[in-house]
Amino acid sequence: MTSLTQLPVWDALKDERAAWKKIHLRNLFAKDSDRFARFSVALDDELLLDYSKNLIRPQTLKLLLKLAQERELEAAREAMFSGAAFNLTEGRAVLHTALRAPLDADIRVDGQPIIADIHTVLARMRHFVDRVRTGKWKGYNGKPITDVVNIGIGGSDLGPAMACLALKPYGGNIRAHFVSNVDPSQMVDTLEDLNPATTLFIIASKTFTTQETLLNAQAARVWFLDTAKDPSHIAKHFVAVSTNAQAVSAFGIDTDHMFGFWDWIGGRYSLWSAIGLPIALYIGMDAFAEMLAGGHDMDSHFRTAPLSENMPVLMALIGLWHSNFWDAPVHAVLPYEQRLARFPAYLQQLDMESNGKGVTRAGKPVTYTTGPALLGEPGTNGQHAFYQLIHQGTGLIPCDFLAGRESHNDINGQHAVLLSNFLAQTEALMRGKTAAEAQVELAAAGRSSREIKALTPHKVFPGNRPSNAILYRRLTPRTLGRLIALYEHKVFVQGVLWDVNSFDQWGVELGKQLAQIILPELHGGTPGAHDSSTLGLIAKITQKD
Numbered sequence: 001m002t003s004l005t006q007l008p009v010w011d012a013l014k015d016e017r018a019a020w021k022k023i024h025l026r027n028l029f030a031k032d033s034d035r036f037a038r039f040s041v042a043l044d045d046e047l048l049l050d051y052s053k054n055l056i057r058p059q060t061l062k063l064l065l066k067l068a069q070e071r072e073l074e075a076a077r078e079a080m081f082s083g084a085a086f087n088l089t090e091g092r093a094v095l096h097t098a099l100r101a102p103l104d105a106d107i108r109v110d111g112q113p114i115i116a117d118i119h120t121v122l123a124r125m126r127h128f129v130d131r132v133r134t135g136k137w138k139g140y141n142g143k144p145i146t147d148v149v150n151i152g153i154g155g156s157d158l159g160p161a162m163a164c165l166a167l168k169p170y171g172g173n174i175r176a177h178f179v180s181n182v183d184p185s186q187m188v189d190t191l192e193d194l195n196p197a198t199t200l201f202i203i204a205s206k207t208f209t210t211q212e213t214l215l216n217a218q219a220a221r222v223w224f225l226d227t228a229k230d231p232s233h234i235a236k237h238f239v240a241v242s243t244n245a246q247a248v249s250a251f252g253i254d255t256d257h258m259f260g261f262w263d264w265i266g267g268r269y270s271l272w273s274a275i276g277l278p279i280a281l282y283i284g285m286d287a288f289a290e291m292l293a294g295g296h297d298m299d300s301h302f303r304t305a306p307l308s309e310n311m312p313v314l315m316a317l318i319g320l321w322h323s324n325f326w327d328a329p330v331h332a333v334l335p336y337e338q339r340l341a342r343f344p345a346y347l348q349q350l351d352m353e354s355n356g357k358g359v360t361r362a363g364k365p366v367t368y369t370t371g372p373a374l375l376g377e378p379g380t381n382g383q384h385a386f387y388q389l390i391h392q393g394t395g396l397i398p399c400d401f402l403a404g405r406e407s408h409n410d411i412n413g414q415h416a417v418l419l420s421n422f423l424a425q426t427e428a429l430m431r432g433k434t435a436a437e438a439q440v441e442l443a444a445a446g447r448s449s450r451e452i453k454a455l456t457p458h459k460v461f462p463g464n465r466p467s468n469a470i471l472y473r474r475l476t477p478r479t480l481g482r483l484i485a486l487y488e489h490k491v492f493v494q495g496v497l498w499d500v501n502s503f504d505q506w507g508v509e510l511g512k513q514l515a516q517i518i519l520p521e522l523h524g525g526t527p528g529a530h531d532s533s534t535l536g537l538i539a540k541i542t543q544k545d
């Protein structure tokens with residue numbers, strides 16, 4: 001495949017970037033009253049993407065769409081949806097989209113149909129979820145389950161934890177807790193108020209080999225047996241979600257109490273599978289099915305909408321434009337929805353583990369920037385913390401602002417206040433404030449001409465700072481499903497454009513290997529051949545007094 005930077009359209013994009021030295025978004029808006037209509041796209045009345053406040057004009061988009069065509073995006077998209085071994089370093093299909101496909105879809109892996117298997121697991125989940133939620137599933141002393149603790153990390157934690165918080169209004173009588181960190185403090189704090197007789201543990205691990213999860217699962221078992229005593233009670237309080245039945249059984253969980261999934265589901269794409277069990281227990285299986293339906297809505301849109309009207313494609317192209325041509329190494333995701341507080345953290349794994357790659361699919365070093373770093377916090381909190389850098393810092397940080405038109409809790413008119421801030425931030429970033437405007441303001445505030453001169457540079461906002469606005473009606477399970485799938489496909493498209501494998505994660509291995517070597521050294525073993533920094537830190541940690 002021709003290297004990205006060798007394509008003629010790449011040079012044309014460089015020229016386009018140069019032209020932007022003389023362009024300011026506030027002028028583009030002033031000249032074109034249709035800019036919002038031109039640069040926004042809706043998926044029915046429930047979801048709108050306004051991308052008009054980005055550093056684009058019609059010819060920019062034309063070139064970016066040409067780039068997508070030259071990278072054969074449509075063929076890659078079809079390959080993923082149809083089950084080709086798109087994850088080429090692991091020889092696996094990439095079929096999280098199949099998890100939310102309808103029963104009559106015909107999707108195959110190595111020629112074998114997979115939809116019936118997916119729906120068999122969904123039916124088992126439904127049976128189990130219904131029993132737990134209605135109190136028919138009893139703990140060892142006959143009491144119903146009140147609390148579910150999911151023990152998992154990365155993709156086996158972030159998605160379910162994010163979704164349970166996001167969908168709190170749909171929560172029932174089961175409380176959901178999440179323990180991921182090998183730092184035992186998280187487990188201790190979680191178990192503090194729980195009763196072993198009414199607690200259900202889900203041990204969630206695709207591989208069932210992850211050190212943190214297995215250690216935490218052992219700690220949970222010890223805590224449980226401390227009260228329950230009889231190991232036969234474990235069957236009523238521990239279930240597993242994994243692709244590795246052998247390891248689940250070796251751990252002591254009956255595989256009758258295991259919910260399976262498949263190696264063609266990447267960990268960070270797995271919340272749609274049985275990894276979503278804590279979500280289903282929390283919001284019920286019907287609401288979980290709605291979330292899957294939302295994911296499928298976005299799949300259909302991504303698969304069928306023309307590239308020029310395709311939300312994930314547009315977000316991906318504009319993201320690439322800012323990363324590669326405007327040197328923006330960071331991207332902010334700013335939900336004006338407190339319950340999406342964990343969405344940025346979830347997206348960090350989705351995006352950074354997927355596209356944080358330095359070689360092409362063919363194993364050659366890439367010569368351009370790939371995945372940006374992601375940061376984010378809910379608005380308005382972030383405004384009082386890190387937005388300063390976004391408004392007046394020296395670098396460009398493109399932002400996605402997300403908000404619901406409706407709130408689940410509108411008290412005291414505060415939702416309108418939230419939305420006014422959401423809108424004001426995108427406008428301020430786009431417009432900025434000129435020196436003349438700052439001076440008028442200072443004069444109106446009664447400042448002397450000396451003060452005006454001194455303060456003006458500090459009061460100027462450059463503007464021309466790009467953002468997307470993603471506006472949904474209300475944060476329902478279906479909307480959440482759509483939002484997650486929107487970002488999944490954005491990440492996919494960028495991976496195709498950058499020619500990286502978005503579905504492996506070899507970069508997490510080295511640290512794990514070194515930790516295995518260091519652990520015995522912390523227990524008194526002779527330190528090995530480390531650098532002086534690592535040796536110095538080991539000596540300090542193992543110091544006796």
Ligand code: F6P
Nearest residue numbers: 154155156205206207210267508
């Ligand atoms: O170490 C990274 C990783 O492999 C992630 O990709 C994955 O989501 C996480 O660890 C947890 O893996 P598992 O579900 O197999 O425990």
